[in-house]
Amino acid sequence: MTHSGDQDDQLFIMESRDDKEAADGQHVEPSAANGCPSDPRHETAVPPENMDVDEEDLFKHSTTLTNKQRGNEVTVRPATLDALSIHQLAAQGEVSQVAAHLSKDISLLSSQDERGFTPLMWAAAFGEKAVVDFLLEKGADPKAIARERESALTLASSGGYVDIVESLLRHGVDINTYDWNGGTPLLYAVRGNHVKCVEALLAKGADMTIESDSGYSPMALAVALGHKKIQKVLEDHILKLYKPTT
Template sequence: MEGEEASTRLVETPPNDEDAQELQKKGENEAKGAASTEELAVRRDTGDSSAPREHLRADQDRTRLDHRDSGADALPKPSAAWRDKQRSTNLSALDSFPLKHSNTLTNRQRGNEVSALPATLDTLSIHQLAAQGELSQLKEHLWKGENLVNKPDERGFTPLIWAAAFGEIETVRHLLEWGADPHTLAKERESALSLASMGGYTDIVIMLLERNVDINIYDWNGGTPLLYAVRGNHVKCVEALLARGADLTTEADSGYTPMDLAVALGHKKVQQVIENHILKLFQRKALE
């Protein structure tokens, strides 16, 4: 009985003032420690580096020790209320931050002025239109005056020569239908056939040959359509010229024949085409 009464009195007896103060201080210290630990975890999660590194390492070490004693495997996570508060603060900071403008300046911002406007179709000559294959605008120019179809420029190039040089096959076809002269030579004896062969435009070469142009026409340095086709390694064009009677013995001013040029440049396929053509010529001669 006495033991039970003593136990009851021990439970019911309120602590004295000194004991109460000591318990209160202990509770406050524990609360502060928990708050520091929670704030530290939030700083780690949000990447906050406002606290000194030494302070962070000390807090982290102490937290790890506390958790080893309690058997925990990870740092305590911040509460949901703390996360919401932190997120709200970050969004407010973003809203108040000024927008970042591009640092790329335009010509107008730099104070530069356009010195020349790009050429439009209205400002192009008939020769430029032919070289670019602008058929509709080319027709408008041809309707404005006579003899424009064979009008030479400062180099003696006609619209047909320009179209052939740039491989504009439809423009070449239409110019021939409108009366363009395929035999015209420029100031340095450039021809539509030679320039088409230089570019390897086989369809245009054939189209011009059907108009009975000189297949062996030479320019200022002795270049022929066949020599230009060989130099450009245009196999199909070489075949077309040889099939229509191009002369294999013609030499340029440099002394090269088409075969010499093919060997010097290492154009194996062109060499084979020329060899096959020579073989056919011998066979044909033997039959005669």
């Protein structure tokens, strides 16, 4: 991790790569929780019921360019649920559809996509607690590691989903797991300014001395990013650790 704009290149975070892959149908776009493009689930093509709309206006020529006018030869229809992979369904929180896939092929529970992400990782990354709980109940491996050493715990910590972080910690995951550049769940929680996640990780024994490959400890990163509340949480934890017992 480095100062200013380079910080985004030093710690892996979901929005840095996968969102761009959604266009080819491989992944589902994340919600706005991490500052990513809006979730298509929340978009609507019809006006609200209480809005007065002139029926003739609906048939006027649109000033919006069509795919053809933009130079695209093929118009892609929106994907339907039955066309999505179990990874995409997990990211969208479609518990019933995920269950239907698993009823046909239980091996999908631990299936990894081209980046090594499991359905559990996708659900954790998008904050889909119900799917996370369902997959864990079915026996999904919370300790699975993706191609660049991403884990469900790292992804949940990066997104600030403390309920999922706590659930994964109850399932015995490695709290100090690190990814390709030395980023731990605690470092990602600090980077995202996710106070509750930092508190949950520290309460379960996260190591504050581990540094990323670029040399940042959790405290150094909090200071560099100006996260005052995180600094206070870290300072209080240090004092608690060194407080003499009576």
